[in-house]
Amino acid sequence: MTERLESREKVTGAARYAYEYPVEGAVYAAAVQAAVGKGEIRWVDDARARAMPGVLDVLSCENAPRLQDTSNAELAVFQSRTVAFRGQFVAAVIAETLETAVEAARHVRVEYAEEEPDVRLHVDHPGFYRPEKVNGGFPTDTEQGDPDGAFATSAVRLDATYSTPTEHNNAMEPHTTLAHWDKDGGLVLYDSNQGASVVRSVIAPIFGLAEDRVRVVAAHVGGGFGSKGTPRPNVVLAAMAANVVGRPVKFAVTRQQMFATTGYRTPTVQRMRLGAGADGRLNAIGHEVFVQTSTVREFTEQAATPTRTMYRAEHRRTSHRVVPLDVPTPSWMRAPGECPGMYALESAMDELAVAAGVDPVELRLRNDTDTDPESGLPFSSRNLAACLREGAERFGWDHRDPATGVRRVGRKLLGTGVAATGYPATQSPGKAIARADPDGTYTVRIAAADIGTGARTALGMIAAETLKADLDAVRIEIGDSAHPAASVAGGSSGTASWGTAVVLACESLRGRLNGEVPPEGIEASADSGDALKAREEYARHAFGAQFAEVEVDVDTGEVRVPRMLGVFAAGRIINPTTARSQFIGGMTMGIGMALMEESVMDDDFGDYLNRDLAQYHVPSCADVRTIEADWIEEIDPHLNPMGSKGIGEIGIVGAAAAIANAVHHATGVRVRDLPITPARLL
């Protein structure tokens, strides 16, 4: 049991978030958003706003300073008259107080030459194309054997199309930047993000600065879920505003503005084809993914990639197609790719189990594989079967009656569902410094990010273990680009990546410690790049099994989830306390995905109708009953010095499918379009 190192600071309010740094003379920015879904800005009239007392400046395409690098069009704030989507930032007011800035922003008039936006994703859209690669650099399409022929001759066939809606990451702390230019022309950004080094390297060229002229501080971050993995336009806006007025500028994106400007999960349409023998063994798997991007930048979510890894089948085809619409650019949201992809695959597997008359746990066991089906590589470790068996036993799966719609208690129909989960165990190179002082304490520095995950604590434990020191004697300094450069807190790769650099730095330091530590201390630094390159080739993934029990009200169609169990195999678990929170948090987000979360697009206005937490529903405490998360001991020597896989995202993967499968078991109704709202069920 190791509590978060920063828990006291967090509960007492001493932990500082980006907006809270006491920078002297700070002023405030408020943004104006495009009021049309597509078009050109004809003119901006900021006279009334400028006339208001306390207003320092108004920025728009009429007067904004030119940025040095506009190659990332999403970050080219106020550089063009083109409106690519409704809600795009088109102007900003900088004022002495937040209230003045917000009020003045209401008086900035923008006149548009308006065109009709095209915002609806549907599979017949003529704009679909085949991108060169999908996100993560994965191939767009893959094919093995003769999937059409094998499917046509399979004894049991499933051909079904699933959809997931637009979903928005709703971190508690909004995207926030406090930008400050120092006297020497260097830029300091107190910014809420998932990686200070990443923000620095993206922002520096935009303002024509060398990287060492930009410092990014993000000591504490109130959630991100991927939306803060790369800097959003708010960072550029704040830095530009601070430069223009010559004062530090605070800018926090409001909850409503967040829905257009800080990323979201693309909606998906996914056609699954599964062909199996009478015993449920797969011959053919087909997974066709259709997603959207914006006209600003290509972003193709790699939703078919898990289907390349999960199950054995001789014949397989996966594909991705993307269509650019007049919408904000999609971005990362917890387990991008795997999360929607596994919803489709694991729903289809449940349908196949029903069609073949095979128990759904047994069906997955029969289709397990010990080599990665497409690459042919061995898995560094793969304990999907162990998770399914352990989970089935603990959940009480064994006596499950497969009949649907037959367990009724009062107004409630009861059902249970299962889904597999998996997530790649990736790592990125990074650097760290470890230092020993004569008082017996150690300091470890790395530009890692703790976005609420417990990463700081895990790194402290890793350092203490390597140094053979007490955790109390180790100080961990993260969240600052002045520390050795580190990769983003994303792709569930943070602790594995940073931990490797920390172990190497601490080992190197130990090698130098012989005898007394001099007054100035001893330091050792490390770069994990070579160690990573030297690793043997393996397919590295975490796996798990998700179980859910649901109650469905037969009169209202309301679905409740009284019980969930997740059993994971993710290598060595560094800190059970925070790891459990990560799994449970992911599974909770899975409840949201299954039952609630949906950003509703208005086709005429080209905007989301629900833009706050009153209308975009995420699970509240009352929606979350018993969620248990546990793991099997997994020893995998092919990963990193800790033997750990990532755990940030696997908790959400498969969770929505387990719930949807349980709803089918309860009611006999198969809802293939998330979320499963009462209207879709009745």
Ligand code: MOS
């Ligand atoms: Mo996660 S969506 O890779 O931050």
